[in-house]
Amino acid sequence: MKICIYPGSFDPITYGHIDIIERASKIADKLIVAVLNNFDKSSLFTVEERLEMIRESIKKYDNIEVESFEGLLVDYAKSKGARIIIRGLRAVTDFEYELQMAQTNRELYSDIDTMFLLTNLKYSYLSSSVVKQVASYEGDISKFVTPYVAEKLKGKFNRYNV
Numbered sequence: 001m002k003i004c005i006y007p008g009s010f011d012p013i014t015y016g017h018i019d020i021i022e023r024a025s026k027i028a029d030k031l032i033v034a035v036l037n038n039f040d041k042s043s044l045f046t047v048e049e050r051l052e053m054i055r056e057s058i059k060k061y062d063n064i065e066v067e068s069f070e071g072l073l074v075d076y077a078k079s080k081g082a083r084i085i086i087r088g089l090r091a092v093t094d095f096e097y098e099l100q101m102a103q104t105n106r107e108l109y110s111d112i113d114t115m116f117l118l119t120n121l122k123y124s125y126l127s128s129s130v131v132k133q134v135a136s137y138e139g140d141i142s143k144f145v146t147p148y149v150a151e152k153l154k155g156k157f158n159r160y161n162v
């Protein structure tokens with residue numbers, strides 16, 4: 001069985017992520033969307049909230065699992081029997097970092113390969129940080145995230161404003 005892992009912060013999940021997930025789920029027998037529980041990185045949503053928003057977005061797919069992980073991605077991949085890491089590439093700016101990560105991961109675990117899916121052109125500008133910025137100024141985020149995620153974002157920023 002071809003098990004692929006799509007790791008990321010997903011803070012929060014956007015239509016750009018969903019597009020990659022949908023396409024990767026057609027390549028993989030089983031796709032694991034893995035949320036990095038990174039204590040160094042300050043995130044708007046807790047890991048549980050991010051998991052929940054992802055699950056809500058992908059519920060129509062039956063070969064996708066959503067989990068969180070800590071520590072090295074390659075160790076997590078080994079524990080899941082996965083040999084393919086999926087990453088999305090938006091622009092040249094993503095490339096240098098992604099190349100470095102993919103090569104490091106292969107040095108750490110020679111059986112692992114990273115597969116890059118090119119962003120859908122219509123989402124090439126889209127990132128979780130931009131969505132958060134727009135949401136913080138109460139801008140229209142309906143083109144960036146699902147209505148469910150948009151509500152959660154509104155809730156976050158309303159709560160901060162109280």
Ligand code: ADP
Pocket residue numbers: 007008009010011014015016017020086087088089090094118119120123124125126127128
């Ligand atoms: P990370 O913090 O690991 O970069 P992100 O949640 O920002 O995690 O992104 C996870 C993956 O999804 C990365 O490979 C990123 O390049 C990809 N990605 C994010 N936004 C888009 C998008 N709009 N189109 C395609 N890929 C994307």
